[in-house]
Each structure stands twice: as structure tokens, then as C-alpha cells.
Amino acid sequence: MxxxxxxxxxxxxxVFTLIPPQVWAGEGGLAPQARSAILLDADSGTVLYQKNIDEKLSPASITKIMTMLLVMEALEQGKVSYNDKVRISEHAASMGGSQIFLEPGEQMEVKDLLKGVAIGSANDASVALAEHLAGTEEAFIERMNQRAKELGMTHTRFQNPNGLPAPDHYTTARDIAIMSRELLKYPEITKYTRIYQDYLRQDSNKPFWLVNTNRLVRFYEGMDGLKTGFTAAAKYCLSATAKRGNFRVIAVVLGEPTSKARNREISRMLDYAFSQYTNHVVYxxxxxxxxxxxxxxxxxxxxxxxxxxxxxxxxxxxxxxxxxxxxxxxxxxxxxxxxxxxxxxxxxxxxxxxxxxxxxxxxxxxxxxxxxxxxxxxxxxxxxxxxxxxxxxxxx
Structure with a gap:
């Protein structure tokens, strides 16, 4: 050989600097109200800010980043297609919380279920996609944990594909950043996550209006994803990404006390990155x-x-x-x-x-x-x- x-x-x-592995580390800094946070360059993975990034916390619906990643990988591999019709099971239709109100026996295409997950954070659509890809939700969860292991997400364990409260379901800001970077290798996903509002079943007698749970896609320049999360235990969470020119940044916060604090601190982290750094494309x-x-x-x-x-x-x-x-x-x-x-x-x-x-x-x-x-x-x-x-x- x-x-x-x-x-x-x-x-x-x-115009370079060797970026140290941590900047603004500590309890205050850019995200004082977050339980944990991380800011990084999407291309190189260089960390620009971190706070408690290995603390195991409930991610709520940020879990769906892994669900979307497995869907995008299956699409690339030809195992499923955007136009596949998915028959909704009683189990998938039974999911509470954020949902698109799927009914047992209803059929919906993969692209519309993906839209429901990316925009509306639909728990029922997440389970429907999981069952379509792996046969059962349990088999899909095994894939989620296996993929997390392959990516080096060493402080993560998934118990479901949607982030509904479950014992022993946790991850960290660092691990969320890892899977967010991996998902962004599929630029097609931002065609969904950047949409502010849209409809499902538009040509039926029961159209459903979707509004993005990430309001910053409308109000922050360059933001086109990725996923919000909220439960009483997790508080307000967000893995956000914004791109200006060729420079893409990822910012993650977990455990914010309010949605306003979440959006304010994410915006401040991104503002810091775009004001202090840029990038030069090698390839x-x-x-x-x-x-x-x-x-x-x-x-x-x-x-x-x-x-x-x-x-x-x-x-x-x-x-x-x-x-x-x-x-x-x-x-x-x-x-x-x-x-x-x-x-x-x-x-x-x-x-x-x-x-x-x-x-x-x-x-x-x-x-x-x-x-x-x-x-x-x-x-x-x-x-x-x-x-x-x-x-x-x-x-x-």
C-alpha cells in the first residue's frame, strides 16, 4: 500500500488566529441564564464559547435533530424517498404535546412528515417516521443510540425519537453541537427548518397551519434552523444555526428560564461570532x-x-x-x-x-x-x- x-x-x-479551545468559559459570559451553552464554527468545529457543556440534561424536542439526521441519511442511501407514503399507526397518532394531529390509518408522505417535525416539532410525526424507517419505534431508538455512539456523543442516551419526558433520556450541549454539525452536512434539511409558516393537508378539508417553533428564523439575519425544545424539566432549549456568506455558526442553549431569554442569549452568542470572526473557504x-x-x-x-x-x-x-x-x-x-x-x-x-x-x-x-x-x-x-x-x- x-x-x-x-x-x-x-x-x-x-487573517488568522489560533482559536483557543474555549473562550468566555464560565458561569456568565454570553449566556448567563442558560444552564449550559456552546457556540462553535460549523465547518471546523472550533468552540468560541462554552458553559457546562458536558452536563447531562434533558434536551426535550432537540432530540428530533437525531431523528431528522437518521431520516436524511436514509434518504441519501435510497432506503426511503421523500414521496413514500407512510401509514400512521395508532401508537404514532397517540403522541401528546406538539403534534400535527395524525389519525390512525391516515397516510402522509415522508416530506410532509419531515416538515411537521422540522417546523412544528410534531411528536406524532417523529414516531411515524421512526416506525417507517426502522419498523418499530424501539428499533429506531436503538439506531439513534448507535449513531450517537458512532459520532462520539459520549454523554447521550435516547429513550424516544421526539423528546417527550422519559427516565434516563439525556444529552449535553457538546453532544447536541456534534449531531447538529452532522445534520448540517445535508443542506436540504434547512429547506425545512428555515420555513416560518406553511400548511399540511392544504388540499384537504382539514388543512393544518404550521408555524415554526423557532421564531428567530424570521427575526435573526441568516438563521435557517435547527430545533427548539421545551418541557417543564428541560426548560427552554434551542440548537440554532445561522449563515452569513460562507460562514456558518451553531449556538446551543439548554435550561433557559423563558423563551425570551433563550432567544436573547442565542442572538447574543451569534452576534459575538459574526462580529469577531469570519472564515476563508479552502474547498x-x-x-x-x-x-x-x-x-x-x-x-x-x-x-x-x-x-x-x-x-x-x-x-x-x-x-x-x-x-x-x-x-x-x-x-x-x-x-x-x-x-x-x-x-x-x-x-x-x-x-x-x-x-x-x-x-x-x-x-x-x-x-x-x-x-x-x-x-x-x-x-x-x-x-x-x-x-x-x-x-x-x-x-x-
Missing amino acids: RLRMFVLPLLFCL KKGDPIGTVRLDKGEERDLLIRAPHQFSVLIKKGENHKDYTRKVVLTARLAPVKKGQTIGEVLLEKQGKRIAEMKLAAPRDVQRAGLWTLMKRTTKSFFFFPEEAKALEQPAS
């Missing part, structure tokens, strides 16, 4: 990064593209030029599975890692057949002029 590494000085003059989603040689594969060279935007957090007013990026791609023997890690991009400053982006195979590549391998061996002995001309062409 051969290793190829490219160390490229950044070809632009950047946009889909930008070509390099090729991986696949020995004995049906494809010999696999082009790797950026799976999502990759950027550097910039502190306004600072001026440094000593950042480098390293692209590490590993040649390997076919077959290769879609999603298999085959490299990474590293951003470093003075030898210290600042950020990283894992690179994965974009598709399956099977092992080449004997005939294909024989032809390649033959070509290594005979080099034809027309092939030489083709090889001289610049890579696309």
Missing part, C-alpha cells in the same frame, strides 16, 4: 482534491472531491501566513466500498493540527476482471502513439 502526501502552502494571504463542496490509485480496480484512478465545505476560521484583526494544508491519499487494492475512508485533508499551523476533513470513496469500485488486468499488462509493454497523445492532455 502506497502513501501519497501533498503539502501545499496556502496561496492566499489570510467548496464538490471541489476536486486529488486522485487515489486503485491497484487491480475496474477504475485505476478514483477522483476524490470535497464532501462538504472545508474552511479556516479567521479572527478579525489578526494577521498570520504560516498555515499549510496537507492532502493525504492512500493507494489501495480494489475492491473499495462507497464511503470507505481513503484519505484526509489536514490544516496545520506551526506543525499543530487545526482542522481536518476525512475523504471517502464516492462509489463502489470492484476488482477488475482477468481480461482487463491482462490488457493493462500488455499496455505496459506496448505504448501506442495515440495513447501518448491522450496522456499528455491536462487533467480535467
Whole structure:
């Protein structure tokens, strides 16, 4: 197995600072009334503010971020489609609290159930989606906890897909930030979470008006998600995200005493981030990064593209030029599975890692057949002029 590494000085003059792992840490700071809070750059995960971020608390309906994440992953994998019709069970229809008043036996498409969850925080729609994806709510909860473990959410345990009060159902501000970042890898979700008001069953005799439980999507510039939460035990909670230009920020508060305090402190956290920081995009989603040689594969060279935007957090007013990026791609023997890690991009400053982006195979590549391998061996002995001309062409 051969290793190829490219160390490229950044070809632009950047305004940087090495962001410390915590800023404004403590009991006061940006969110004095929150039980716990975290503010971070969505791309790099750099924490700009934190308060009690590992305290285990009830997340209420912020739980639905994990539910939406599993739905988006299933959509990407082709396991379900937006137009699937979901038959509502008696169990799903029995959910109390926030709901869209689903009836047993009613059918609703996945996209409308997702809208009910994202906008209206519907507990019944959450369970209906859970049952559609996993067969039973219990099986879906197992998936939720397994996915949390895979993401490194070490202080989280889910007991349901909607956040209704349940013993031993908890998470932390840090873990909410982790799953929020993961959900935002699916930009389609903000097409739902940014909607302020909409209708379900609009063409029926029982239309249902949805109003976003996150009022800040209407009143805060750039906000397009993600999820509110409230129960008597959890108090007022919110995982919020806002984007200005290419700079996206995530702010989480748990245990706020009122909805006004929640919105005020989230706004203050975001204001701080946008006033003090910005970012510089290193790769946009889909930008070509390099090729991986696949020995004995049906494809010999696999082009790797950026799976999502990759950027550097910039502190306004600072001026440094000593950042480098390293692209590490590993040649390997076919077959290769879609999603298999085959490299990474590293951003470093003075030898210290600042950020990283894992690179994965974009598709399956099977092992080449004997005939294909024989032809390649033959070509290594005979080099034809027309092939030489083709090889001289610049890579696309």
C-alpha cells in the first residue's frame, strides 16, 4: 500500500488566529441564564464559547435533530424517498404535546412528515417516521443510540425519537453541537427548518397551519434552523444555526428560564461570532482534491472531491501566513466500498493540527476482471502513439 502526501502552502494571504479551545468559559459570559451553552464554527468545529457543556440534561424536542439526521441519511442511501407514503399507526397518532394531529390509518408522505417535525416539532410525526424507517419505534431508538455512539456523543442516551419526558433520556450541549454539525452536512434539511409558516393537508378539508417553533428564523439575519425544545424539566432549549456568506455558526442553549431569554442569549452568542470572526473557504463542496490509485480496480484512478465545505476560521484583526494544508491519499487494492475512508485533508499551523476533513470513496469500485488486468499488462509493454497523445492532455 502506497502513501501519497501533498503539502501545499496556502496561496492566499489570510487573517488568522489560533482559536483557543474555549473562550468566555464560565458561569456568565454570553449566556448567563442558560444552564449550559456552546457556540462553535460549523465547518471546523472550533468552540468560541462554552458553559457546562458536558452536563447531562434533558434536551426535550432537540432530540428530533437525531431523528431528522437518521431520516436524511436514509434518504441519501435510497432506503426511503421523500414521496413514500407512510401509514400512521395508532401508537404514532397517540403522541401528546406538539403534534400535527395524525389519525390512525391516515397516510402522509415522508416530506410532509419531515416538515411537521422540522417546523412544528410534531411528536406524532417523529414516531411515524421512526416506525417507517426502522419498523418499530424501539428499533429506531436503538439506531439513534448507535449513531450517537458512532459520532462520539459520549454523554447521550435516547429513550424516544421526539423528546417527550422519559427516565434516563439525556444529552449535553457538546453532544447536541456534534449531531447538529452532522445534520448540517445535508443542506436540504434547512429547506425545512428555515420555513416560518406553511400548511399540511392544504388540499384537504382539514388543512393544518404550521408555524415554526423557532421564531428567530424570521427575526435573526441568516438563521435557517435547527430545533427548539421545551418541557417543564428541560426548560427552554434551542440548537440554532445561522449563515452569513460562507460562514456558518451553531449556538446551543439548554435550561433557559423563558423563551425570551433563550432567544436573547442565542442572538447574543451569534452576534459575538459574526462580529469577531469570519472564515476563508479552502474547498467548496464538490471541489476536486486529488486522485487515489486503485491497484487491480475496474477504475485505476478514483477522483476524490470535497464532501462538504472545508474552511479556516479567521479572527478579525489578526494577521498570520504560516498555515499549510496537507492532502493525504492512500493507494489501495480494489475492491473499495462507497464511503470507505481513503484519505484526509489536514490544516496545520506551526506543525499543530487545526482542522481536518476525512475523504471517502464516492462509489463502489470492484476488482477488475482477468481480461482487463491482462490488457493493462500488455499496455505496459506496448505504448501506442495515440495513447501518448491522450496522456499528455491536462487533467480535467
